Amino acid sequence: MKDVKLLLFCPVLLLLCSCNQQIQKKFPNHKDYHVLHVSLDETKTSLFDIFEKVELIPLETCNEALIKVIRKILYYNNVYYVFDEKLGSLFLFDQNGKFINKIHRIGQGPGEYQLIYDFFVDTLQSQIGMLSPYGSVLYYSIQGDFIKKINLPPPPPSYLYVELLRDNICLFWTAPAFPPLVDEDALTFVSMDTGEKTGGLRYEEHHALWMWNGHVLHRDNKENVFLTRGFSNDVFIITPNGIQIAYTWDFGNRNNNMDKIKLSNSVEELNETAKRFRESFNNGESFFLSYCFSRQNQTDLYYYAYLRFAENKRKHLFYHKQTNQYHFFEHTAEGHSINNPLLMTNEFMLAELDFGKKESIAPYLLSDKDREILSNFQEEDNPCLLKFTFKR
DSSP: HHHHHHHHHHHHHTTTOOOOOHHHHOOGGGGSEEEEEOOOOOOOOOHHEEEEEEEEEEOOTTTOOOSOOOOOEEEEEEEEEEETTTTTTTEETTTTTTTTEEOOOBBBSOOOSSSEEEEEEEEETHHHHEEEETTEEEEEESOOOOOEEEOOOSOOEEEEEEEEOGGEEEEEEEEOSSSOOOEEEEEEETTTTTOOEEEETTTTTGGGGGOSOOOOEEEEOOEEEOOTTTOEEEEEEEEEEEEEEOOOEOOOSSSOOGGEEEEEEEEHHHHHHHHHHHHHHHOOOSOOOOEEEEEEEEOEEEEEEEEGGGOOOEEEEETTTTTEEEEEEESTTSOOEEEEOEEESSSEEEEEGGGGGGHHGGGGGOOOHHHHHHOOOOSSSEEEEEEEEEEO
16 A cells, blocks of 8 residues: 555655745745754764663564554553554554554455554544545444444545544545646545534645655644645644644755756656656755655654655754754664654654664663563564653
8 A cells, every 4th residue: 555655646746846935925924933943964962862761662472463564653541552554453552562452354344444544543532543545434442343434525535644633623634636636625624523524725725735755744742733745844733724834944055945846737747757856866866855854743842853865864853942952863872773753752752673773772771671572572573662761
């Protein structure tokens, strides 16, 4: 299914670019948002400049819980909800990694699904919503029992991502048609009480928003939802009433230069341009695009970005909200590289342990328990999570 998303991404990548002048016209309060100045020169950063401790959480391996690829993790009431998109399964583990339960209902009968692209946890009603790209949300109890199915407003677009907002309203991000349809919404708000659409934002009205790569949506500790795009430095806050630019990364003369991208009205030419564009970026041959945002997030203390550069180099950027100081690094001063963060809360960050590099983290695991976990960890086991607790 990831390949399908990449195919959807290619033409959108180039079609939906926009420069800052266009953003200023569409967002009158453009100058009111936060500007985060960063030079993109790597800083010498110790793991313990940001975190106070590192722990291991081995996800229990058993016949009922065999994970292929972790795509998303949520944490609620001391339970980790681990989503494997390839298997169409949601696994529940306790805070120590012990398996609790799973939701795996592949089929065409009541309470079953063929594909699942995303999920959310409704903490108020203690239930789980599973998003089918074919236009429905299936609800299950924490114990895995089927509760109900909510059909989303027709005609069903290709639903890719979902976030639960206040008042039991869900926000859906959809894959666009190409070229965008006049009446097509990129962001759709749906009441999960009635299944009816309550609002939306259309492509032709907000072209500046829809070029994307990686994870599109994230939320802060106040449950605000933000939208990001792969090659744009601007981050937008979303509410059922609309969308407003929230903050932007300013990398000075290292900012991506979107103005130099020449577009075509031909689908064939755009597909070919997108192919050449991705190849030149990956090979470091693009002179106007030097980085891509693979993921963004924030806590009370930090704005965070995970950036991908040419030759698949990935770097972390932690920007302190109070001091405006930042850490930008590929490897820590101790020589450790952190994988793509799967979850970030005010208290901690989770990443998957790279089995091939597991010994590099050993000197920083201070407890005997974690050292024993590491020595017993085998490649065929379920993933082992690294829990980085933030310094306060």
